[in-house]
Amino acid sequence: MTVKSFVFAGLALPLLIPATAFAQNAPPACLAGREAVWLGGAEVAELSGAALQSEVSTGSGGSLLAAFRVTGDERPLRIELGNHSQGDPHLTLYTASGTMITEMDDYEGTLASRIEHNLAPGDYCALARDVSNGPLTATLRVSEMSDTPIVTAQGRASMAACTAATEAVTLDDAALAKALGDYTFLSETFSADQGPKYLRFNLPGNAGLRLTATSSQADPVITLYNAAGEQVAENDDADGTNARLDLLGNLAAGTYCLGATSIGGGSGEIRVSVGGVDPAEVLRDAYRQGQIPPPSSANYPVEALDLTSAEPQVKLLGGSALWFSFDIEERQVVILNAYAAATGMDTRMALFDVSGRQITENDDANGSTDPQIGPVLLEPGSYRLALVQLGADSTTGQMRAASLSAQRYLRAK
Incomplete structure (x- = not known):
């Protein structure tokens, strides 16, 4: 909750309605640092009959976090993000406490998203965004399974094999x-x-x-x-x-x-x-996409990561991966976190040892699109870490801020 809405709630609303009623009608805080709105603009978006629907229109890096309430019995419901005229819709479904239930990008050959899931009575949130964090114009809809869907399977546009008779x-x-x-x-x-x-x-x-x-x-x-x-x-x-x-x-x-x-x-x-x-360009693309760590001979930028610092490293991340290096001098457990969801990015981290072997990787952790590596037990040696913006072109991705932090756990002496 922002300072502005806190002051409003504390000074004005108690004069009009009981505080308990306001709490019941407030959208759930599904994601930390994000304010949800009720789907459809109603005081409370309660799915008890007619479908709930909102039009989504965001700029680059924008998204809509829309809440809805399920009443009655547990049952399958349909959540859709379609009818898009701009962007490639990506849909994520969360519980009121911020646990991710499921996500969907391209539904059965379409660019639209459609989730069908059993939901018990309670509050939920749907996060609507463009998969590449560009602008999005689309319709977000929650409905009963008996309603006519707005997103239907299309399959790939037909592409016949190219023969000598094919016009080209x-x-x-x-x-x-x-x-x-x-x-x-x-x-x-x-x-x-x-x-x-x-x-x-x-x-x-x-x-x-x-x-x-x-x-x-x-x-x-x-x-x-x-x-x-x-x-x-x-x-x-x-x-x-x-x-x-x-x-x-x-x-x-x-x-x-x-x-x-x-x-x-x-x-x-x-x-x-x-x-x-150029074969060398293929290798550079692999480095830019965080697929394999660059050797020192590649002259690709690799920054030192200080695991002992209590301060996070804040970097600008575009379409190309950021690479970090660090050394482990004694056996220890390490946790690495990257935070960029608030700036509109969906990021991924991958950890490699000195030989280039990928030890582990993560995309989404703790109910968000932010990744977490670990807890992972690391032996003494040198390591490389890649931080990548998902869904972005490796050379033209829009630049946004990301924060990287580390925690270490050493054996007591």
Whole structure:
């Protein structure tokens, strides 16, 4: 509760209604540091018949935490975030005490979210946001299972295999050969609501190839076919919600066709690119996405993390992972926490030993989108920690603040 609402409640409301009535009608404090609003704007959003519904409209990094009350018997209910005209909806369901019940991103081939769950009488909260923490315009709805849903299964927009008879944009051989050698790209842009797009090209042997489909609104997927129309490779979300395939000289020379479409037939422009890729760039992408710790020879920024400091480290986190290093001199239990939900980020942490082996990782802990590593018992040695913003493009993610802190537990001497 903010200072403003505390003063209002303490000075004005007791003159109008009993304090017990105000407490009963206040939305539950589902998430620490967040104020919920009753779904639909009612004094109390009580699901006892008609569906409850609110329109969600947020800017980048924004979200809506909407509360509702279930009365009567325990029963299955439907919580939906759909009818979106902007963004990729992500929905999380919490108890009144802040325990996460479940979450949903893409429901059965759509970009919308739909949760169906047995709920006992009590108060609950639904957190509505864009999966990449961008702007979101959508409808949040809670209803009985007998009501008509607003989110229905669609499946992927149909993308037939690309054969010699398939209509496609044919890339120029000389221009592609130059792009492969220069590590540049040939691109085509199309609207997702037009259906699949195909690019046909002739590939010389032993060429490093990068294939991408990027979009600020749609969720693209790409499939590579050989001359016989057989699928060679496919990717959906390699980099946030963008698709990417890196093929390092392992394709035979010949004719290939790249197909691209949008999951759930979403709207927005999709940019499809074919070009060369530097193997060193593939490694840098792995570092940027927190997949593998960079060696010292990579000259990738790695900051020292002081586990003994009582002060948290506050950093700016964008689409690229932040890497930290620390040394353990004696056997001890360590807990690492990152806090960024309040700034609109969903983050993940991964811990590696000196050999590059991932020891453990975590996405969501303690009923929030903030991660926690541990308690984990660490032996003496050197360690690397990655902090990553989920759902963000590794090169263009919006920058926001994140706080990192540590706790240690040593054997008493």
